[in-house]
Amino acid sequence: MLATVLSATLHGLEGRVIRVEVDVAPGLPGFSIVGLPDAALQESKERVRGAIRNAGFIYPPRRITANLAPADLRKAGASLDLAIALGILLGSEQVRATGRWALLGELSLGGEVRRVPGLLPMLAALARRGARRAIVPADGLAEARLVSDLESLPASTLAAAVDLVRGPRSRRPRAQAPQRVELAAETAGQTAPAEPAAWSGDLPDLSDVRGQVEARRALEIALAGGHGLLLVGPPGAGKTLLARTIPGLLPPLGDRESLSATVVDSVAGEHPITGLVRRPPFRAPHHTISYAGMVGGGPRLSPGEVTMADYGVLFLDELPEFDRDVLEALREPLEDGHVAIARVGRAAIFPARFQLVAAMNPCPCGYAGTDSSRCHCRDSLVERYAERVSGPLRDRIDLWVTMPRVAPAALVSRAEPESSATVAARIASCRERQVQRRGRLNSRLSGRALRGAARLGKMEERRLVALSELEGLSARGTERLLRVARTIADLAEAESVDGACLEEAARYRSPASVAAQRLAG
Amino acid sequence: MGRDGLMAREVGPDGGASVPVSGQALRTESRTLLEERDAWTVLASIHGLGPVTFGSLLRRFGSGRGILSVARRRGGRAALTARAGPKGEQEVTRISADLAARIVEHAARGDDVLEAVSREGLIVVTLEDAAFPARLLAIEMPPHVLFVKGDPAVLSSPSAVAVVGTRRPSDYGRRVAARIAGSLARQGTTVVSGLAVGIDGAAHAACVAEHRPTLAVLGGGHRHLFPLAHRRLADAIVDSGGAVVSELPPDASPTRGTFPRRNRLISGLADATVVVEAAAQSGALITASWALEQGRPCFLVPGAIDSPTVAGSLAFLRAYPEAARIVAGVPELLEDLGLAPAHADAGEPVRATPAERASKAPTASRESVLSHLGGSERAVAEALVAGRSTADELVATTELPIASVLGVLTLLEMRGLAVAAYGRYRPAGLLASS
Numbered sequence A: 001m002l003a004t005v006l007s008a009t010l011h012g013l014e015g016r017v018i019r020v021e022v023d024v025a026p027g028l029p030g031f032s033i034v035g036l037p038d039a040a041l042q043e044s045k046e047r048v049r050g051a052i053r054n055a056g057f058i059y060p061p062r063r064i065t066a067n068l069a070p071a072d073l074r075k076a077g078a079s080l081d082l083a084i085a086l087g088i089l090l091g092s093e094q095v096r097a098t099g100r101w102a103l104l105g106e107l108s109l110g111g112e113v114r115r116v117p118g119l120l121p122m123l124a125a126l127a128r129r130g131a132r133r134a135i136v137p138a139d140g141l142a143e144a145r146l147v148s149d150l151e152s153l154p155a156s157t158l159a160a161a162v163d164l165v166r167g168p169r170s171r172r173p174r175a176q177a178p179q180r181v182e183l184a185a186e187t188a189g190q191t192a193p194a195e196p197a198a199w200s201g202d203l204p205d206l207s208d209v210r211g212q213v214e215a216r217r218a219l220e221i222a223l224a225g226g227h228g229l230l231l232v233g234p235p236g237a238g239k240t241l242l243a244r245t246i247p248g249l250l251p252p253l254g255d256r257e258s259l260s261a262t263v264v265d266s267v268a269g270e271h272p273i274t275g276l277v278r279r280p281p282f283r284a285p286h287h288t289i290s291y292a293g294m295v296g297g298g299p300r301l302s303p304g305e306v307t308m309a310d311y312g313v314l315f316l317d318e319l320p321e322f323d324r325d326v327l328e329a330l331r332e333p334l335e336d337g338h339v340a341i342a343r344v345g346r347a348a349i350f351p352a353r354f355q356l357v358a359a360m361n362p363c364p365c366g367y368a369g370t371d372s373s374r375c376h377c378r379d380s381l382v383e384r385y386a387e388r389v390s391g392p393l394r395d396r397i398d399l400w401v402t403m404p405r406v407a408p409a410a411l412v413s414r415a416e417p418e419s420s421a422t423v424a425a426r427i428a429s430c431r432e433r434q435v436q437r438r439g440r441l442n443s444r445l446s447g448r449a450l451r452g453a454a455r456l457g458k459m460e461e462r463r464l465v466a467l468s469e470l471e472g473l474s475a476r477g478t479e480r481l482l483r484v485a486r487t488i489a490d491l492a493e494a495e496s497v498d499g500a501c502l503e504e505a506a507r508y509r510s511p512a513s514v515a516a517q518r519l520a521g
Numbered sequence B: 001m002g003r004d005g006l007m008a009r010e011v012g013p014d015g016g017a018s019v020p021v022s023g024q025a026l027r028t029e030s031r032t033l034l035e036e037r038d039a040w041t042v043l044a045s046i047h048g049l050g051p052v053t054f055g056s057l058l059r060r061f062g063s064g065r066g067i068l069s070v071a072r073r074r075g076g077r078a079a080l081t082a083r084a085g086p087k088g089e090q091e092v093t094r095i096s097a098d099l100a101a102r103i104v105e106h107a108a109r110g111d112d113v114l115e116a117v118s119r120e121g122l123i124v125v126t127l128e129d130a131a132f133p134a135r136l137l138a139i140e141m142p143p144h145v146l147f148v149k150g151d152p153a154v155l156s157s158p159s160a161v162a163v164v165g166t167r168r169p170s171d172y173g174r175r176v177a178a179r180i181a182g183s184l185a186r187q188g189t190t191v192v193s194g195l196a197v198g199i200d201g202a203a204h205a206a207c208v209a210e211h212r213p214t215l216a217v218l219g220g221g222h223r224h225l226f227p228l229a230h231r232r233l234a235d236a237i238v239d240s241g242g243a244v245v246s247e248l249p250p251d252a253s254p255t256r257g258t259f260p261r262r263n264r265l266i267s268g269l270a271d272a273t274v275v276v277e278a279a280a281q282s283g284a285l286i287t288a289s290w291a292l293e294q295g296r297p298c299f300l301v302p303g304a305i306d307s308p309t310v311a312g313s314l315a316f317l318r319a320y321p322e323a324a325r326i327v328a329g330v331p332e333l334l335e336d337l338g339l340a341p342a343h344a345d346a347g348e349p350v351r352a353t354p355a356e357r358a359s360k361a362p363t364a365s366r367e368s369v370l371s372h373l374g375g376s377e378r379a380v381a382e383a384l385v386a387g388r389s390t391a392d393e394l395v396a397t398t399e400l401p402i403a404s405v406l407g408v409l410t411l412l413e414m415r416g417l418a419v420a421a422y423g424r425y426r427p428a429g430l431l432a433s434s
Helices: A044-054 A081-091 A119-128 A138-144 A158-166 A184-190 A213-225 A239-244 A255-268 A291-295 A324-328 A331-336 A379-387 A391-396 A420-438 A447-454 A458-471 A475-491 A499-507 A514-520 B028-044 B051-061 B064-072 B076-081 B097-108 B110-119 B152-156 B171-186 B199-209 B228-239 B258-268 B283-293 B308-319 B330-336 B341-346 B354-358 B366-371 B375-385 B391-398 B402-414
Strands: A002-011 A014-025 A030-034 A063-069 A133-137 A151-155 A228-232 A313-316 A338-343 A346-351 A355-360 A397-402 B123-126 B145-150 B160-165 B190-193 B214-217 B243-246 B272-276 B298-301 B324-326 B418-421 B424-427
Touching (some): A014 A119, A030 A044, A063 A081, A081 A158, A138 A151, A151 A158, A213 A228, A213 A239, A213 A475, A213 B402, A228 A239, A331 A338, A331 A391, A397 A475, A420 A447, A420 A475, A458 A499, A458 B402, B028 B097, B028 B110, B028 B145, B076 B097, B097 B110, B123 B152, B152 B214, B171 B190, B171 B199, B171 B272, B171 B330, B199 B228, B214 B228, B228 B243, B258 B283, B283 B308, B298 B308, B366 B375, B375 B402, B391 B402, B402 B418
Parallel strands (some): A030 A063, A133 A151, A228 A355, A313 A355, B160 B190, B214 B243, B298 B324
Antiparallel strands (some): A014 A063, B123 B145
């Protein structure tokens, strides 16, 4: 007999509705899945067989064919397990369903229903296609309930899912599940892998950062205008500490951004989602990260760090240590705000509207420019090190700051530095000003829009020309300068950019050349 | 030292066409001279055509114009690379195909080079000019062409001493460099250095503060001056009667190879070389070696034996105990150089500089510079002079908000009064001199 159940798979960040048709027919016992399944889906056969048996049902000794429609779409992942299993139970007439159901979930051999990544977009896709009721893994319920257009019911086991499908009237006692030997450790491992530990718990506050007024100021400007920021300094200058204060400085996400960030989080599947993600993401991948890890891809076409940092901050510590390919790959997302990934038969576009914050040492050993002349790097080596931060990246970094080591005296300075809350308030109101003016942050302004927003007077125009000539700035460099100046003016709540803003902005330019920086040291 | 139009033709925007226009009534003799000079200028701008190859080409083809006309001819490339000279010369340096191609290319668009030279307001002095410094004629491989900004007479001043050293000096080094350069300048001696940051800059600035001519030798072309503050210093050098000189065409960018090559000119243009602070492997030691090789005295300023900034100087003193000499003090140095302090009063009077003539500004000492700065600029400048170097320190000392401190630093940098490196700020130009 033929049974049809609705389910969904992931395609990039979008859910795709899949109709699972299962035919249980007389013939030689066997199980085949057709409709472009990937390797994980082929293995689904074994999981489904085990789950059905261990949940106390009979695995029909017949010829089983599962067809996944539409047939031309490549399907990946284990989200169809539950639907296939139920299809077999319906097809072999062990269960009779009341109404139409959508099912999402991976099965264990023991019959438990496991959380799958991307519940949120998959359910959203089902809702758009008119599904009204869905059975989801119990530990994904909070996430599923974010989709309000359809009713999500939790099932922690295949048996529980069957109960729900049968409906309240026809409920009858199930057959006893076979006895199982269970190791205690098993459950502990799979429940609640906590949030990514590093950035969630104890965030450092800006008042923990002593001294470094210049870098603090640059960070505030960068976050206020969404500008790329590069911190250069010897080890121990406080680059990483400063960067770690970023999550506490960013305003919470708006509704649209929040939904988008939640979808990304859901698809990444790193941790269970308990509600809409309101805190802007802060991603700090290690410099050994692979190309696919950074931009996304892999067999599952999963999002990379650039996408996980969408609407948030991507922090690259030890910037020159990243693989050249990985850094080059940032070009597209930095310019277009998204990455396109193509795999055989599949292509996806992931959003990547992140703000780049990076840190690096001034030279390979890290001590160039410190008083004690500790640096013994050869000049050519220093040059090559700095040149790894190449063209496209340079163009996207609006602010460069060099952090000297803080003298011990400043560490115990009497002045209490500003706290994160104070600075965060300024950043939030500054962002609001920008959005009200042009509907976007200053870092995304260019050309005429930027000129219009800057409202330079005659004096200021001349100042800008003088500054850019003096610094030998390219047209792009001049735009960067103007963008930063606009944000400085916004922080001061000024309508137009004045000379002082331009002069301060000129401080954050990239060093004219490696040689110049080296020679001046 | 005379200076007239024939010996050092000034090629400026107003100084007539860089290339004589055909049909113009020019005296044949002077025209020939001009064309030959232009030919040398074009040839000297060719990357990879060093003194040796230049010399051998001149021997083969007779003149610069000869080389260019061969290059312009059909099959010029082959003629240039051909092994034998016209008279079967025994020793001809082989020219690579690449270099020959570049010569042919430059021969075709020689006007661009002359145009660039005139745009920069440079004076071209060739090996055959009377204005070519005699000191350089005495060294091995003198450059065939010098590109000079300022007064070419400075190249041949009666007394010249090079003061060079590390780019990352200690305060001690900076102070000593300024004192030595200042004293030499007051003696009427021209101080030669490399316009780099650190010791070089301090030496030049001290001369500028004394309104005495000083000679800066660049490692690249005139259009590649760095850091920013030193573009201002270069202007100040020219304004105070000095000169900035390079053997490379204006567009040549400095590379690792050009600095050691330049250093032979620094020592070559001076009667003696003084090294103030050189760490191990410092480029200043290359200058010192050149001085010894050129048979000119070389002096090194000693320092504490555990200080890395003088490690190279001390090692050099140890390695050449016979040749390298020690600086025991400024008066002692002057004595050793044969510039007895008694001569000080006999020195030529301070020349009125163009800058002085142009503006009514009082003597540009550090104090007068400070007094001309506005309120917050002055506060920051004074803090810089007092040795505050980080933004933290500047904010704490001046009690100005960080935003204004940073803006003021840009202004000071624009005026050549401050440099930034590795997150620290230092006084530069006239602010750095004492």
